[in-house]
Amino acid sequence: MAKDLMFQNEIKEAVRDAYAGISTGAGETVARWLYSDEELAEVPAGAVAWALGVGNPVRYALLQPGEDVLDVGSGGGIDSILAARRVGPQGSVIGLDILEEMCERGRRHATEAGVNGWTQFRRGEMEDIPLPDGSIDVVISNGVMNLSARKSRALAEIYRVLRPGGRVSMADLTVEGELPPEIANDQSAWAG
């Protein structure tokens, strides 16, 4: 058990270090693959530049005005801001990220987008979400669940904070079949 916990901590540290070490997101090229021109026009350029996701969970979430949304692994805030546009000031968005510097970027971009009145960013881990039970209508995430060494724990936490009838919309990468061990065991590949 102790060895597993150490391995989990090593993975967490590797992911944290990888994200803390980058100075830009995947940028506009990748964002244009994932988001429409109309969606990109809704967010500040800085949030587009810091996009690091692998899909478009907001598009599939069918958010309604007044809903309370949690964005797990909010990064530079692109999905939080898109969600905030859809739920409006009657609703709320909380961006959760393991890095304070990412939260700060999210706050800056939300302020530029004019949605900061109902959008906040908090530092925290997806395996221990700092929110009460049954407080959220919709959880979104984008390329984040694969980063957890305790995926079932993270999903149980998401389940806990959702209200009955609440829903999730999560974009991620799936891999069918085996990857060569040199790739599967590479810390950069894990974090990416």
Add this chain to the structure above:
Amino acid sequence: MAERVFAAKLQGVGFEDVWVGGHRPSGIDEASHYPLFTEEVIELMRRTLPRERHDHVATGVVVKARKPRTRGRTKRTT
């Protein structure tokens, strides 16, 4: 994580109506745009993966699910 594993983990903690869609192939060229992938790991992928997999190393998906309206049993996980 394989798609079926993702869906099973959601069901395992109590979610229902699990749906997987929005499938989108993701290859090495796309990965090279992400700063988290070092040049070394991109080169490693090109060297170790068969050429026919270079355009489709992984698949981007969107997974949706719902928490039951009636109180379900939440499994404790560690």
